[in-house]
Amino acid sequence: MNHVLAIDIGGTKLAAALVDASGSVLRSGTRPTPGQEVMAALRGLIEEVTEGGPEPGAVGIGCAGPLDLAAGTVSPVNMPSWRGFPLRDEVRKVTGLPTVLAGDAQCMALGEHWLGAGQETRALLGIVVSTGIGGGLVVGGTPLLGPTGNAGHVGHMSVDPYGERCECGGRGCVERYASGPNMARWALENGWTPGRASTGDPVVADARTLAGDAAAGDPVAVAAFERGARALAGMIASTAAAVEITTVVVGGGVSQAGPVLFGPLEAALDDVGGLGFVRAVEVRPTTLGVRAGLAGAAKLAWDYSRSAS
Numbered sequence: 001m002n003h004v005l006a007i008d009i010g011g012t013k014l015a016a017a018l019v020d021a022s023g024s025v026l027r028s029g030t031r032p033t034p035g036q037e038v039m040a041a042l043r044g045l046i047e048e049v050t051e052g053g054p055e056p057g058a059v060g061i062g063c064a065g066p067l068d069l070a071a072g073t074v075s076p077v078n079m080p081s082w083r084g085f086p087l088r089d090e091v092r093k094v095t096g097l098p099t100v101l102a103g104d105a106q107c108m109a110l111g112e113h114w115l116g117a118g119q120e121t122r123a124l125l126g127i128v129v130s131t132g133i134g135g136g137l138v139v140g141g142t143p144l145l146g147p148t149g150n151a152g153h154v155g156h157m158s159v160d161p162y163g164e165r166c167e168c169g170g171r172g173c174v175e176r177y178a179s180g181p182n183m184a185r186w187a188l189e190n191g192w193t194p195g196r197a198s199t200g201d202p203v204v205a206d207a208r209t210l211a212g213d214a215a216a217g218d219p220v221a222v223a224a225f226e227r228g229a230r231a232l233a234g235m236i237a238s239t240a241a242a243v244e245i246t247t248v249v250v251g252g253g254v255s256q257a258g259p260v261l262f263g264p265l266e267a268a269l270d271d272v273g274g275l276g277f278v279r280a281v282e283v284r285p286t287t288l289g290v291r292a293g294l295a296g297a298a299k300l301a302w303d304y305s306r307s308a309s
């Protein structure tokens with residue numbers, strides 16, 4: 001076999017690609033994630049990408065969580081029509097191919113390790129900072145998925161046991177401080193007037209506007225990024241202490257904020273980290289961007305097909 005089929009499933013977009021063993025994409029396609037009948041849309045996308053092309057040897061799927069890898073089921077928070085949905089078996093039925101499943105952020109981490117900013121790293125944490133915060137670990141070149149596939153859920157690691165209640169039911173989760181909507185929310189609560197730095201476009205009180213204002217020196221916007229960065233630093237230091245990660249790759253929409261995020265993040269890590277191996281953790285921005293998830297799903301399929309043969 002010369003290709004695998006990689007699939008990336010998120011709340012807003014479905015993506016699929018035929019990918020060879022070096023990571024090159026032969027064919028690809030995307031479509032919006034519908035509110036209902038997601039499987040029908042996915043079936044159409046699979047046909048579009050595979051029809052008339054070389055027969056792939058295996059399928060790798062990255063899907064928003066939570067999921068249950070033993071059962072092959074998914075229950076993405078932002079896709080209410082899928083609860084305990086047997087995604088792996090459904091895709092196996094459609095394609096007739098060996099099919100393997102992991103979380104979308106786990107695939108991002110694996111993709112960055114294979115082809116992106118995390119190449120050659122011995123123990124990698126990939127995080128996606130966006131409307132939520134996801135994560136995945138790649139240790140010794142192998143994804144660390146956990147018994148039910150939920151390892152790396154670092155967005156819901158508590159960095160303040162006395163902190164605010166999170167949507168997940170927990171308290172003081174990183175996501176509550178560092179996701180795009182939560183940084184914008186905190187800034188608004190603390191007197192941020194969105195868009196002072198903008199050039200006349202309609203102003204939306206979101207993380208992108210907040211990043212522009214922080215870059216222009218708005219003190220509340222700067223403080224919101226510092227607060228988010230500090231929460232991320234606490235999570236990174238804790239993860240380093242637990243599994244001795246050497247490297248962190250940060251992706252997701254909020255990572256595009258650049259220096260207003262990465263500057264405070266480096267400073268906070270210096271302050272929060274104590275032990276030498278924790279302080280030595282290196283933080284890098286993504287190099288694959290939105291392609292990381294598909295790359296990781298492809299790598300998952302390649303590794304699966306090799307282990308099965």
Ligand SMILES: [Zn+2]
Nearest residue numbers: 156166168173
């Ligand atoms: Zn939480």
